Every structure is written in C-alpha cells, then in structure tokens.
Amino acid sequence: xxxxxxxxxxxxxxxxxxxxxxxxxxxxxxxxxxxxxxxxxxxxxxxxxxxxxxxxxxxxxxxxxxxxxxxxxxxxxxxxxxxxxxxxxxxxxxxxxxxxxxxxxxxxxxxxxxxxxxxxxxxxxxxxxxxxxxxxxxxxxxxxxxxxxxxxxxxxxxxxxxxxxxxxxxxxxxxxxxxxxxxxxxxxxxxxxxxxxxxxxxxxxxxxxxxxxxxxxxxxxxxxxxxxxxxxxxxxxxxxxxxxxxxxxxx
Amino acid sequence: xxxxxxxxxxxxxxxxxxxxxxxxxxxxxxxxxxxxxxxxxxxxxxxxxxxxxxxxxxxxxxxxxxxxxxxxxxxxxxxxxxxxxxxxxxxxxxxxxxxxxxxxxxxxxxxxxxxxxxxxxxxxxxxxxxxxxxxxxxxxxxxxxxxxxxxxxxxxxxxxxxxxxxxxxxxxxxxxxxxxxxxxxxxxxxxxxxxxxxxxxxxxxxxxxxxxxxxxxxxxxxxxxxxxxxxxxxxxxxxxxxxxxxxxxxxxxx
Numbered sequence: 258x259x260x261x262x263x264x265x266x267x268x269x270x271x272x273x274x275x276x277x278x279x280x281x282x283x284x285x286x287x288x289x290x291x292x293x294x295x296x297x298x299x300x301x302x303x304x305x306x307x308x309x310x311x312x313x314x315x316x317x318x319x320x321x322x323x324x325x326x327x328x329x330x331x332x333x334x335x336x337x338x339x340x341x342x343x344x345x346x347x348x349x350x351x352x353x354x355x356x357x358x359x360x361x362x363x364x365x366x367x368x369x370x371x372x373x374x375x376x377x378x379x380x381x382x383x384x385x386x387x388x389x390x391x392x393x394x395x396x397x398x399x400x401x402x403x404x405x406x407x408x409x410x411x412x413x414x415x416x417x418x419x420x421x422x423x424x425x426x427x428x429x430x431x432x433x434x435x436x437x438x439x440x441x442x443x444x445x446x447x448x449x450x451x452x453x454x455x456x457x458x459x460x461x462x463x464x465x466x467x468x469x470x471x472x473x474x475x476x477x478x479x480x481x482x483x484x485x486x487x488x489x490x491x492x493x494x495x496x497x498x499x500x501x502x503x504x505x506x507x508x
Numbered sequence: 509x510x511x512x513x514x515x516x517x518x519x520x521x522x523x524x525x526x527x528x529x530x531x532x533x534x535x536x537x538x539x540x541x542x543x544x545x546x547x548x549x550x551x552x553x554x555x556x557x558x559x560x561x562x563x564x565x566x567x568x569x570x571x572x573x574x575x576x577x578x579x580x581x582x583x584x585x586x587x588x589x590x591x592x593x594x595x596x597x598x599x600x601x602x603x604x605x606x607x608x609x610x611x612x613x614x615x616x617x618x619x620x621x622x623x624x625x626x627x628x629x630x631x632x633x634x635x636x637x638x639x640x641x642x643x644x645x646x647x648x649x650x651x652x653x654x655x656x657x658x659x660x661x662x663x664x665x666x667x668x669x670x671x672x673x674x675x676x677x678x679x680x681x682x683x684x685x686x687x688x689x690x691x692x693x694x695x696x697x698x699x700x701x702x703x704x705x706x707x708x709x710x711x712x713x714x715x716x717x718x719x720x721x722x723x724x725x726x727x728x729x730x731x732x733x734x735x736x737x738x739x740x741x742x743x744x745x746x747x748x749x750x751x752x753x754x755x756x757x758x759x760x761x762x
Contacts, residue, residue, distance in 0.1 A: 410592075
C-alpha cells in the first residue's frame with residue numbers, strides 16, 4: 258500500500274480546492290443556467306436530501322449495484338474457475354467470452370428489457386451480464402496460476418474439502434478476486450445508471466434522465482456529486498480495507 | 509504401539525512426453541522396518557522425488573505397489589518449504605492438526621520448542637530460509653506421524669543451519685521414533701543421519717546397494733567416523749558412487 262505522505266496530502270487538498278474554485282469562477286463568467294456553480298449545486302443538493310427524492314433514489318440504485326455485483330461475481334467466478342481448470346470448458350466457452358466482452362452495454366440492456374420486460378430482474382441481470390465476462394477472464398487467470406505444489410501439501414495433510422478450499426485454494430484466488438471486484442465495480446457504477454435511465458422509474462439514473470429532459474443542470478450535478486461521493490465512500494471504506502485484509506500477508 | 513513399516517515394490521514408473529517414454533523407476537524394491545531412519549541417496553535425475561511422490565500417494569500412475577498400513581499418519585517435508593504464504597506460522601502448523609480441543613496448543617508448544625516462539629504470528633515471507641524449513645519440519649511433526657518422508661529438506665541452506673536442522677530432526681525422531689525415509693544427494697548427510705542407506709542407480713532408478721550403518725551417534729557430516737565410512741564406500745564401490753562423490757550441489761528444481 259502506498260502511504261500518503263504529508264506533502265502529498267497537502268497537494269491533494271490543494272487540487273480539490275483548485276477544482277472547486279475553477280468551477281465557481283467559470284460559472285460566474287458564464288453566468289448561464291447551463292453551468293451552475295458549486296454553491297448553487299450545494300443548495301440544490303441540500304433541498305434534494307432534506308425531504309427530496311434523492312436518499313430513496315440513491316438507496317434503490319445501491320441495491321441494484323449490490324444485487325448485480327453479487328450476481329456477476331458469483332457467475333463470473335464459477336465460469337472463470339471452470340475455464341481455468343478444464344481445457345475443454347475453456348475451448349468451448351472462449352467464444353462466448355469474447356462475444357460477451359465485445360457486446361456493447363446498451364445492446365445487452367435493450368435485449369434484457371425486451372426479453373425480460375421492463376422489470377427489476379431484467380435491469381439487474383442486464384447490469385450483471387455486462388460484468389460476467391470480465392470477471393470470468395480475471396478468475397480464469399487466477400485458476401490457471403493455482404500452485405499445484407501447495408495443493409499437494411493439502412493432499413499429504415489429508416485436509417477436509419472445506420479446509421482445503423478455505424485455507425489452501427481460495428487464498429490463491431483472492432488477489433484475482435479483488436482485481437475483478439475493483440474493475441467490476443467501476444464498470445457497474447457506470448452501467449447501472451444507463452440501465453435505470455432506459456427502463457426503470459426510480460433510481461439515480463432515472464432521475465438524471467428526467468432532469469436531462471428538462472435541461473435542469475443544477476439537479477443533474479447535485480445528483481452526480483452525491484453519487485460520486487457514495488462511490489468513493491464504498492471504494493475507500495469497503496473495497497480497500499477488504500483488499501488490505503485479504504492480502505496483508507504480502508507485506 | 510504399532511508403527512508403520514514401509515513396503516515398496518515399484519515395477520515401473522514411466523513419464524510420457526509426447527511420443528517419448530522416459531522410464532523413471534525400474535524394479536525398485538525395499539522394505540523399511542518400524543522406527544528406522546532410512547536414507548535414500550542417488551545421483552541427479554534418478555527419480556528420488558518421484559519415489560517419494562509415489563509413496564505419499566501424490567502420484568498413482570505407476571506399475572507395482574506401495575504398502576503402508578491404513579489409517580497411519582503421514583508427514584512430509586518437500587524440497588522447498590511449501591508454506592501457505594497467507595497463513596501465520598502458527599496457522600501453517602495447525603493446518604496439519606485436525607481441529608479438536610485435545611490438540612489445542614500443540615502447534616504452539618512444538619514451535620516454541622523449535623525456537624520459533626517469537627515468530628508464531630509472523631507470515632512466512634518475514635522469516636529466513638532456515639526458519640521456514642523449521643516451520644515445515646514442525647508442520648510434518650505436529651501430528652505425530654508414523655511415517656515421515658523428507659525430500660532433500662535442507663538443501664540450499666548454509667552448513668551450520670543445515671546441521672542445526674539435522675540435529676533437530678534427530679531429536680524429534682528420538683522422541684516418538686517414526687519411520688523415516690530421508691532422500692538426499694549428499695552422501696555425507698546420508699551417512700551422518702541414517703540407520704541405513706539405500707543407493708539408487710542413475711535413472712531409471714533402482715536400489716543398487718543397501719547399506720546398514722551402525723556408526724555410533726551423535727555423528728557429524730564432517731566427523732571422522734562419517735569421513736572414514738565415506739572413504740571405505742568410495743573405495744569399495746567406485747563405479748556405483750560416481751557422481752555422488754563430488755557434492756553435486758545443483759540437484760534441485762526437478
């Protein structure tokens with residue numbers, strides 16, 4: 258883990274302040290409803306949070322992220338491990354994987370809504386499907402890199418299948434799992450909003466599409482700011498500590 | 509207490525590489541009585557590691573049979589320590605124990621005895637090579653194995669560290685007297701450890717000399733007794749031991 262040095266911290270802070278100042282100045286110069294400044298956005302944000310639809314929309318979007326993320330990780334990990342260990346499965350499924358990786362997200366979303374109806378399930382599956390190939394590729398690498406010598410140790414020690422899995426096999430996959438988590442989350446954050454805008458009647462994506470149709474830039478930016486804040490919080494307080502925990506032995 | 513004796517009768521072990529067949533072991537037979545410390549010595553590529561893999565049950569694709577009584581515990585030390593990098597020293601050793609309350613504390617006790625007390629919660633990457641081997645040895649010993657297989661466990665260590673570990677091995681052996689099969693390419697090491705030394709031929713490996721040893725213990729690989737035994741051997745069987753006389757340090761990686 259790269260530690261944040263003191264000078265670094267100041268530079269980062271300076272960078273954030275600069276961003277806000279540049280934004281404010283640009284907004285003042287433009288003096289247009291199409292570029293509201295940070296103060297206007299903050300005021301809109303306060304209104305949306307207190308009694309507005311934003312908390313519920315955020316919660317709904319987060320639920321969709323969690324559901325599709327879980328679905329995608331489980332399915333992708335299963336496919337990846339299967340393909341990593343079986344050359345036949347790999348030969349058979351490789352084409353599907355390449356296809357899945359190159360299908361545009363919007364096409365998958367449209368097809369899911371068309372075949373599954375404009376339902377919650379269709380939205381979640383659509384988002385998950387966008388991530389499954391990516392996870393499968395990463396975990397396939399992990400399964401291929403499994404150290405046979407350590408599995409032999411498990412054989413000699415006659416470990417139960419459960420202990421063998423938990424203490425010998427899975428820890429070798431954790432770095433790959435974490436890599437898939439990071440890249441997967443960043444993909445899902447982006448795609449879930451598209452899926453909501455296209456076929457749901459609540460959530461951050463849906464609300465953004467409404468504000469877009471009325472050119473309400475202030476509210477679009479207020480939603481964006483809150484969404485980005487949640488994303489950063491989840492990655493900083495959820496993903497990174499988990500990664501540190503799972504890979505602390507690498508010190 | 510009944511202990512394992514080991515009955516090995518491998519007719520043939522063949523590796524197939526594409527169209528080629530390489531005979532690794534050919535008519536390899538020997539018997540180890542309970543509690544004996546038998547060393548197996550052979551030149552590079554004679555199939556020593558293959559032999560241990562077959563005995564341990566890790567390799568079942570061979571003709572012949574290996575008999576070790578059912579239900580007896582097996583311990584094994586590999587050429588490299590093969591510790592789980594993500595488990596602490598303590599948990600690496602506990603891996604060999606069935607989780608049961610009666611065995612609680614057993615791993616820690618053994619590790620402390622082996623001067624690894626301060627490193628109980630360290631990860632393997634934080635240990636020296638010699639310490640890692642000690643942990644591997646502790647893992648093999650912690651469940652009181654009836655049969656212990658060691659595959660050049662102390663190679664690539666400096667001489668004093670290797671000698672320290674040999675003494676540790678002998679001390680552990682003296683306590684519960686498991687049957688031990690110790691594979692090495694170092695004739696001095698074999699002569700300083702074994703009750704008996706089995707010499708394998710250049711590949712395909714088979715036993716070409718079965719030498720009982722009754723040198724008094726303790727012995728040292730550099731001691732006069734071992735040196736005299738080695739000289740006698742080299743004079744009596746010059747052809748047999750060619751390739752072993754010089755310390756073929758670069759066995760490894762097979």
